[in-house]
Amino acid sequence: MVRKPAGLAAMIATAGFLWSILPADAGGVPTGTWRMANGKVTVRISNCGGRLCGTIVGLKKPLDKKGRPKRDKDNPNPALRSRPVIGITILNGLKPDGDDEWAGAIYNPDDGNTYKSIVRVVSPTRLKVKGCVAFVCKSTDFHKMN
Template sequence: MTCRSGFMVAMLMALLVAVPAKVQAGGPDGIWLTQAGDAKVRVSKCGGGICGVVVWLKDPIDPATGKPQIDDKNSNPALARRPIIGLSLFAGMRPAGAGKWSGQIYNADDGKTYASSIAVAGPDTLKVEGCVGGFCGGETWSRTTR
């Protein structure tokens, strides 16, 4: 093996290692800041799909009670006492194409669950959409750090 071919093998190996790292950086795994900037959600692989859990709130303490924010908009009394931090937002979020998932998303702002789709729109951009009937609304989440 000549020095030049050794260099080429080393370059190819470096490229093969770098490609999966770049793909991973553009995937859904990570911490995402909601469009309003009021919450951060950790998205990770789970089962055959993805999960999303609230890990941070801009205002973690309810000013009315002086206690941590709870899921008080939920119509189920047993669930209305659970803390927002640690709350799972995605249900049945399964692959629906390259960089896309569909399932359900829970909206703690109104205590309701909606049909949802999530798509990686760029290395640091996640499109999140929820639908009820024929009406859909969405927002763009930005990749962030803890």
């Protein structure tokens, strides 16, 4: 499957990168609840079996044009297309990858693709989440909620 950089941009914008979940503490561990800088997505980052994962816990616009909860309609697995976006784990398998950095994967409900991801703890209240396809990367900031 070929992943297009345009899809990556949409992933970052819509998924908001789910980094409303990573509350950074001493030592650069991004656990907690984080909101994307544009306010579109809130993510909770927590320990999932020895690695970190991030789950969408809020959306600025949680309903579609028909007033129903937004669904994972572009998921490559037809059985998952009816699941609500709120509650989807979008960050998976994050493990330490240098000082204040965590590497893993990020799922973008906007295009149904999964990308390589780096989460960098910039400060105790700010994360930079990067998603990459080959050598093309896009990033966005998240701000700690709790």
